[in-house]
Amino acid sequence: MKLYKICSKGRVAIIMQKRPINEMRLEFLSKSSNESFARVVAAAFVSQLDPTLEELADVKTAVSEAVTNAIIHGYEDMSGYVRMECKLYDDSVEIAVIDEGKGIEDIELARRPLYTSKPEMERSGMGFTVMESFMDRVDVFSAPGKGTTVVMYKTFKSVSR
Amino acid sequence: MRIKFANKGTTLIVSILGELDHHSAEYARQKIDNEIMKSTTKNIVFDFSKLSFMDSSGIGVIMGRYKNVRELNGKTAIVNSDSRIKRIVEMAGILKIMPMYGSINEAIQNMQ
Numbered sequence: 001m002k003l004y005k006i007c008s009k010g011r012v013a014i015i016m017q018k019r020p021i022n023e024m025r026l027e028f029l030s031k032s033s034n035e036s037f038a039r040v041v042a043a044a045f046v047s048q049l050d051p052t053l054e055e056l057a058d059v060k061t062a063v064s065e066a067v068t069n070a071i072i073h074g075y076e077d078m079s080g081y082v083r084m085e086c087k088l089y090d091d092s093v094e095i096a097v098i099d100e101g102k103g104i105e106d107i108e109l110a111r112r113p114l115y116t117s118k119p120e121m122e123r124s125g126m127g128f129t130v131m132e133s134f135m136d137r138v139d140v141f142s143a144p145g146k147g148t149t150v151v152m153y154k155t156f157k158s159v160s161r
Numbered sequence: 162m163r164i165k166f167a168n169k170g171t172t173l174i175v176s177i178l179g180e181l182d183h184h185s186a187e188y189a190r191q192k193i194d195n196e197i198m199k200s201t202t203k204n205i206v207f208d209f210s211k212l213s214f215m216d217s218s219g220i221g222v223i224m225g226r227y228k229n230v231r232e233l234n235g236k237t238a239i240v241n242s243d244s245r246i247k248r249i250v251e252m253a254g255i256l257k258i259m260p261m262y263g264s265i266n267e268a269i270q271n272m273q
Contacts, residue, residue: 032182032183032184033184035182035183035184036180036182036184054245057214057245060214061214061216061245061249064182064214064216065216065217068182068183068216068217068218071183072183113252113253114253114254121221122186122190122221122222122224122225123217123218123221124217124218124220124221124224124253125217126217126220126249126252126253127216127217129217129252130216130217130249130252133248133252
C-alpha cells in the first residue's frame with residue numbers, strides 16, 4: 001500500500017510505502033474446482049487479521065470472481081496456472097489474481113456491469129461489479145496476449161481503530 | 162453442492178445446499194432443467210436458506226431458469242436469501258424481474 005502526496009505542478013510523490021506484515025503466494029491449475037480452493041485459502045490467510053465474518057465473506061466472493069474470470073476468460077479452453085498473491089498490512093489486504101491467458105482487449109468494456117463476452121454460457125457479466133462492490137478498490141492490468149492481473153484492496157474497518 | 166426438489170402444485174421448489182459458483186453452476190443448471198422437464202412445472206421457487214456461498218455465477222443460473230419458465234408463462238421467486246446473496250442478486254437487477262419472499266409458503270401463496 002502506497003501513500004501519495006500531490007506536490008507542486010501536479011507531481012505525485014510516494015511519501016510512505018507501508019510494508020506488509022505477511023505475504024503469501026499460491027499457484028494452481030485453471031480448473032474450476034480450484035475456485036473454492038482459492039477463496040478458502042484467501043479467507044484463511046486474511047483471517048489472521050481477525051476481520052468480521054462479513055468482511056471475510058466479502059473477500060471470498062471477490063476472490064471467487066477474479067479466479068473464475070482467469071479460468072473462463074483468461075485461459076478459456078486452455079490449461080494454465082493461476083497465481084494468487086496476498087499481502088497483509090496492519091488492517092488491510094491486497095490480493096492479486098494473475099493469469100497468463102489471452103488478456104482483455106477493452107478493459108473498460110469488460111468492467112461494465114452486465115457486459116459479458118460469453119452470454120451463451122449464462123454468464124451474468126457481474127464479476128467485476130461484484131469485486132468492486134465487495135472490495136475498496138480494484139485495478140485491472142491487461143493486454144491481448146499478455147494475460148491479466150487483477151489487484152484488489154480492502155481495509156477491514158473492524159480491525160482499524 | 163446439492164439440490165433438493167419439492168413440488169407444490171405446478172410450483173417447483175429448488176433448494177440449493179452448499180456453494181453455488183462457476184464450478185457447480187453447470188451441474189445445477191442441468192439438474193434443475195431436467196426436473197423442470199419431467200414434472201409439470203410452471204413456476205420456480207429458489208430456496209436459498211441452505212446456500213452458504215454464491216457469486217455472480219449463481220446469477221446466470223437464476224436468470225437462465227427464469228427465462229426457461231417464462232416461456233411457459235411461469236414465474237420465478239427467491240426465498241430465504243441472506244443479506245450477502247441478496248446484495249449480489251440486487252446488483253444484477255434480478256429483484257426487478259422476480260420477487261423475494263421470506264418463506265416458501267409466502268412465495269407459493271403469491272404465485273398461484
